[in-house]
Amino acid sequence: MNASTSPQAIAIRVQLFILSRDRKDYCRQAIVSALAQDYSNLEVVISDNSVGEDVAQMATEEFPKVGLVRRIPSLPALEHFNRLIEEAKAPLMVLFHDDDVLEPSYISQMVEYHAQHPYAAAVGCNAYFMRHNKKTNSKLMGDFAGRRIFKSKSEFVEPYLSLSLIDPAPFPGYMYRTDTIRGLRLDSTKGGKHADVSFLCEVLDRAPIVWTDECLFNYRLHGANDSQLESIGQRLSWLRYIQSATGLNRTSQPVRDYKFMYWRRWLNQNSPGLRPFRRATDTASFRIAVARRFIVFWGLHLALTRIDFWKRTIRQLLRK
Structure with missing residues (x-):
C-alpha cells in the first residue's frame, strides 16, 4: 500500500x-x-x-x-x-x-x-x-x-x-x-x-x-x-463530432491548428517532400496538393504569429 x-x-x-x-x-x-x-x-x-x-x-x-x-x-x-x-x-x-x-x-x-x-x-x-x-x-x-x-x-x-x-x-x-x-x-x-x-x-x-x-x-x-498511422477519414469523422458537440466551427483557430497537425503527419506518411503547387492529375494527387497548400499557408501564419508553434516543433524534434 x-x-x-x-x-x-x-x-x-x-x-x-x-x-x-x-x-x-x-x-x-x-x-x-x-x-x-x-x-x-x-x-x-x-x-x-x-x-x-x-x-x-x-x-x-x-x-x-x-x-x-x-x-x-x-x-x-x-x-x-x-x-x-x-x-x-x-x-x-x-x-x-x-x-x-x-x-x-x-x-x-x-x-x-x-x-x-x-x-x-x-x-x-x-x-x-x-x-x-x-x-x-x-x-x-x-x-x-x-x-x-x-x-x-x-x-x-x-x-x-x-x-x-x-x-x-x-x-x-x-x-x-x-x-x-x-x-x-x-x-x-x-x-x-x-x-x-x-x-x-x-x-x-x-x-x-x-x-x-x-x-x-x-x-x-x-x-x-x-x-502512428494516419487516417484522414477517421480524423474528419472525429472532428465533425467534436464540432457538433462543442459548437466550434470549421474556421476557428483550434480546428485549423488540428487540421495542420494531422495533414502534416498524413503527408509525411503518404507523400514525402513539399511541393504545394504541383498540378494534380488524379483524385489522390489533388488531395495531396490541397493539403500541401493548406500546410504552407497556415504554417507560415503559425510561424509568424505563434511562439508556441516553435516551442512545440523544437520539443518534437528533441523527442526523436
Missing part, C-alpha cells in the same frame, strides 16, 4: 483489465507490472482478444492465478472496450493496453485521487514514453503541471486541438468510476480509432474528469502502434 493512500480509499475494489491481442512478450510485462502493485484490493483480468493462442498459453502457464477471458471469436477493437465496460463489477475499473507498463503505485495513487474527487467519473494520469523496452524521461502530457478538473467538452478537447505545449492524458491510464460510465460505448462512427476522445466527452455529460500530471505508467512506442 502506498503511504499516501487514505484509509477510506483502501477498501475500494478495483478491476484492472489488460486488453491483449497477439503481443505475448509485451503482455507479459504488463501483467508483471499489474501484479507488482502496492494495493491489495485489486483484481487483474487478462482479456485476450488474440487471433492466435500464444497469449492465452503464456498467461495460463506463467500466471495461473490471474483471471483470463479468451475472446472467441475476436472482437473489433472498440467493441472489446465496450464488452469490458459491460462486464466490470468493481466500483473502479481500468482498461489498460497490453503493450504499456504500470508503475507500482499506479492503482493506489489513482484510487486516492478518486477518494479526493468523489464526484469525478474518471481520473487520467501522465505517463513516460517507452521506446520498445527502453524507458525515457519524456512525458506524454508535455508541460502540463498539477491537477485539472474538466466539466465541459469545449474545455476538455482544447489540448487535443491546440498547438500548445500541454498534451492530453493518455487513454490507457484512465481509472473510471464504473457505475458512472455504465451504458456508455466507444462508437466508431464518432471518429473511428479516435473515438476514445468522443467517449470521454460523453463521460463528461455525466460527471467531471480529473487530470493529474503524475507519471504513473509507461506508454510504449513501437512499430505496431496504431496511433
Whole structure:
C-alpha cells in the first residue's frame, strides 16, 4: 500500500483489465507490472482478444492465478472496450493496453485521487514514453503541471486541438468510476480509432474528469502502434463530432491548428517532400496538393504569429 493512500480509499475494489491481442512478450510485462502493485484490493483480468493462442498459453502457464477471458471469436477493437465496460463489477475499473507498463503505485495513487474527487467519473494520469523496452524521461502530457478538473467538452478537447505545449492524458491510464460510465460505448462512427476522445466527452455529460500530471505508467512506442498511422477519414469523422458537440466551427483557430497537425503527419506518411503547387492529375494527387497548400499557408501564419508553434516543433524534434 502506498503511504499516501487514505484509509477510506483502501477498501475500494478495483478491476484492472489488460486488453491483449497477439503481443505475448509485451503482455507479459504488463501483467508483471499489474501484479507488482502496492494495493491489495485489486483484481487483474487478462482479456485476450488474440487471433492466435500464444497469449492465452503464456498467461495460463506463467500466471495461473490471474483471471483470463479468451475472446472467441475476436472482437473489433472498440467493441472489446465496450464488452469490458459491460462486464466490470468493481466500483473502479481500468482498461489498460497490453503493450504499456504500470508503475507500482499506479492503482493506489489513482484510487486516492478518486477518494479526493468523489464526484469525478474518471481520473487520467501522465505517463513516460517507452521506446520498445527502453524507458525515457519524456512525458506524454508535455508541460502540463498539477491537477485539472474538466466539466465541459469545449474545455476538455482544447489540448487535443491546440498547438500548445500541454498534451492530453493518455487513454490507457484512465481509472473510471464504473457505475458512472455504465451504458456508455466507444462508437466508431464518432471518429473511428479516435473515438476514445468522443467517449470521454460523453463521460463528461455525466460527471467531471480529473487530470493529474503524475507519471504513473509507461506508454510504449513501437512499430505496431496504431496511433502512428494516419487516417484522414477517421480524423474528419472525429472532428465533425467534436464540432457538433462543442459548437466550434470549421474556421476557428483550434480546428485549423488540428487540421495542420494531422495533414502534416498524413503527408509525411503518404507523400514525402513539399511541393504545394504541383498540378494534380488524379483524385489522390489533388488531395495531396490541397493539403500541401493548406500546410504552407497556415504554417507560415503559425510561424509568424505563434511562439508556441516553435516551442512545440523544437520539443518534437528533441523527442526523436
